[in-house]
Amino acid sequence: MKKDIILAGVGGQGLLSIAAVIGEAALRSGLFIKQSEVHGMAQRGGVVQSHMRLSDGAIYSDLIKEGSADLILATEPLEALRYLEYLKGEGMLVTNSVAFKNVDPYPQDSEIRERIEALPHHLLIDAVAIAKEASSIRCANMVVLGAGSPFIGIPESALREAIAKVFSGKSATIVEVNLKGFDLGRDASL
Amino acid sequence: MTTKLLLGDEALAQGALDAGLSGTYAYPGTPSTEITEYVQRRVRAEGLDVHCRWSTNEKVALEEAIGMSYAGKRAMVSMKHVGLNVAADPFVNAAIAGANGGLLINVADDPSMHSSQNEQDSRLYTDIALIPCVEPSNQQEAYAAPAYAFELSERMNIPVLIRLTTRLSHSRSVVKMGEKHGANKLAPPTDRRQYILLPANARQSYRDLIARQPQLLTESETSPFNRYEGGADKTRGIIASGIAYNYVQEAYNGACPYPLLKISQYPIPLASVRRLFAQCDEVILFEEGYPFIEGKLRGLLGDRESMIHGRLDGTVPRTGELNPEIVAQALGLPHMAGLPHSDILVARPPALCPGCPHTDTYRALNAVMDRFPQGRVFSDIGCYTLGALPPHEAIDTCVEMGASITMAKGASDAGLAPAVAVIGDSTFTHSGMTGLLDCVSEDAPVTIIIFDNLTVAMTGGQESKATNRLAAICRGLGVSKDHIKTIVPLPKNHGDNVAVIAKEVDYQGTSVIIAVRECVQTLRRHARKGGTK
Known part of the structure; x- marks a missing residue:
């Protein structure tokens, strides 16, 4: 088992929580992990990305090589497109479809959708609408994780346990909302 | 066997805690901040007896660590690469004085300047100080480095630099925990001249340092890290x-x-x-x-x-x-091509958060400076450096920590007017105060705006030593009390704030305007915790 995953999004969208959940789940599954992330300037509404590498054997580089990512998992559609050169030809792209427009000019929604739909393997989901179903748009990141979960190479149960662990410092309601978001995202994917 | 999923920074911190650390000292700076934050979290969670409060700047932090090492305990200091410039004086001289308790200087370099103004390499400093350096290649080595380096430091009577770089600092991996070492007992040096670097002593200490170099080379040749x-x-x-x-x-x-x-x-x-x-x-x-x-x-x-x-x-x-x-x-290996780069990308530069107090201060400052096309605004290092970008485009310089007030004074000495300095609360206490004293001593016509958001915001909201002390510090340094003004940067105060800034810019002497409003990020965090600062 070996998965190279690019996580992409905008500061404040909870991308690093997605990384924390996958990391925790991988740790519970006894996998080797390397997860590199960008801190600092990038947090201020800027680009946030993380390279997540999972394997049942030793992992050397903290960074993923171009042309070798199995999955791009994104909380924002333009950010999903930012790293295409890392994606394998047969790689999967899973992204939230709702754009975060804090720069001007910004590509049209139709242009972004067109580029994503032209990719061989992709999944666009409206994570915000789905998160509202789960009762809080704050769990949109877990919806994205749920949608990407069939492609991560870790059992669903381990990811759900990891969500409970990562959010264990919060209230039981918050854990429930995030689990529901994850489940709805997964349903949207399967 | 216990394992933990840790950032390189955190692995280093955990390694130091397990190696009998008694005190850690630091000023926040990307990518080094998480070393100290991790120690703080462990100390809070486990009630450990380890000093872990933030220091005012890197020089102060290193000197505090030298003091703890002097007392016989294991101490470390952490900073980003440019912080070592601030701490260069104690860094080089600590090598002459030696180490009593193990002394580690952790420096996180930032090649490619992800969050820095240069990509200097801290290994070069070890040539000046003649001290060993450990440069872990992964998180497990980052964990192992402190125990190894503390032992080396104590045995060889020398500080050790541990060099991290951005990718290791900010990348997580599974780390196996090792043995735990207890803290050292209080044991100041028996030779009371060791830390008195009068020339007569320093010459001898320097000769001793040179004499230890062959042994340090042998340590490298046989090191488990090489x-x-x-x-x-x-x-x-x-x-x-x-x-x-x-x-x-x-x-x-x-x-x-x-x-x-x-x-x-x-x-x-x-x-x-x-x-x-x-x-x-x-x-x-x-x-x-x-x-x-x-x-x-x-x-x-x-x-x-x-x-x-x-x-x-x-x-x-x-x-x-x-x-x-x-x-x-x-290495001449084939390139693996991925999918073609997208043709519709736009950059997403970092920006001040919605509702950020700096936004209101810059709006007011711009309204004043629009009247003085020949005037300049000298800025500093922090979130407010983003005032260089649209929509504000309010500042003209950002060189290093503290250079706002001092460069404004130098430019003013040359005849540039109006010369305005903008500096954050924590940057001011880090290295702005001495420059202000220079302004005061000559009553230089410089207007200084301190952006007081009650925290070190850029690195994630650490404690600011300036909080509730700024007006007193400025008064103490000799700024006339008639020219220490406080404003609250809010849209509703815009007109008043413009008037205050305009008046002080017109004043032909040193004046300080403190723009106080809490960072929106820390405010939200405090509100969630149900309390206020």
Whole structure:
């Protein structure tokens, strides 16, 4: 088992929580992990990305090589497109479809959708609408994780346990909302 | 066996805690901040007896650590690479004085300048101070480094620099925990002259430091952090230091066909380098940062010039951090193409948060400065540096911590007017106060605006030493009380704030305006916790 995953999004969208959940789940599954992330300037509404590498054997580089990512998992559609050169030809792209427009000019929604739909393997989901179903748009990141979960190479149960662990410092309601978001995202994917 | 998923920074911190750390000192700075934050979290969670409060700046932090080492305890200080410039004086002199309790100086370099104004390589400083350096290549080594380096520091009576780089600082991996070491007992040095660097003592200490260099070289030659891996194909040899070792391993999937010398401890293990050069037709070097090893190997006359390849002959780019592509390309391996780069991307530059107090201060300042096209605004390091970008475009300079007030004064000395300095609360206490004293002593016509958001915001909201102390500090430094003004940067106060700034800009002497409103990020956090600062 070996998965190279690019996580992409905008500061404040909870991308690093997605990384924390996958990391925790991988740790519970006894996998080797390397997860590199960008801190600092990038947090201020800027680009946030993380390279997540999972394997049942030793992992050397903290960074993923171009042309070798199995999955791009994104909380924002333009950010999903930012790293295409890392994606394998047969790689999967899973992204939230709702754009975060804090720069001007910004590509049209139709242009972004067109580029994503032209990719061989992709999944666009409206994570915000789905998160509202789960009762809080704050769990949109877990919806994205749920949608990407069939492609991560870790059992669903381990990811759900990891969500409970990562959010264990919060209230039981918050854990429930995030689990529901994850489940709805997964349903949207399967 | 216990394992934890840790950032390189956190692994180093956990390693230090397990190695009997008694005190950690630091000023926040990306990518080093998480070292101290991790210690603080563990201390809170486990009730450990370890000093872990933030210090006012890196120089102060290092001196505090030297004091703890003097008292016999294991101490460390952490900073980003440019912080070592601030701490350079104690850094070099601590090497002369030596270490009593183990003393670690953790420096996180930022090649490619992800959050910095240069990409200086801290290994060069170890040549000035003549101290050893450990440069972990992965999180497990980052965990192991403190225990090893504390022992080396105490045995060799010398501070040790641990060098991290951005990718290791900010990358997580599974780390196996090791043995726990208890704290040292209080035991100040028996030789009471050791730390008195009067010339007569310092000359002797310096001779002793020089005399220890051969032993430090032997330590490197036998270090568990350095390794000579003999590949069968001798047409090429590879030297890879720190995290660069991982990229070489990645390129050959852990089975490098060439002899590979991994260097993670300095001084450079000369015997291993000689062996590599004797065995191989050519040598390629991969170093994260400056061509530090490469430059030494080439020397000035460089009779082996043609067999050395690295950053200096263009085999590897001269600047920027390494990555798997750069390393594979330099090794002549095929490039794996992914999907084509998207054609519709736009940059998403960092910006001040919605509702940020700096936004209101800059709006008011711009309204005043619009009247003075010849005036300039000298800024500093922090979130407010983003005032350089649209929509504000309010500042003209950002050089290093503290350079706002001092550069404004220098420009004012030259006749530039109005000269305005803008500086954050924590940057002011870090290194703005001394410059203000210079302004006061000459009553220089400089208007200083302190952006007081009650925290060190840029690095994630750490404690600011300036909180509730700024007006008193300015008064204490001698600013006239009639020219210390406080404003609250809110849209509804815009007109009043413009008037205050305009009046002080007109004033032909030193004045300080303190713009106070809490950072929206820390405010939200405090509100969630149900309390206020």
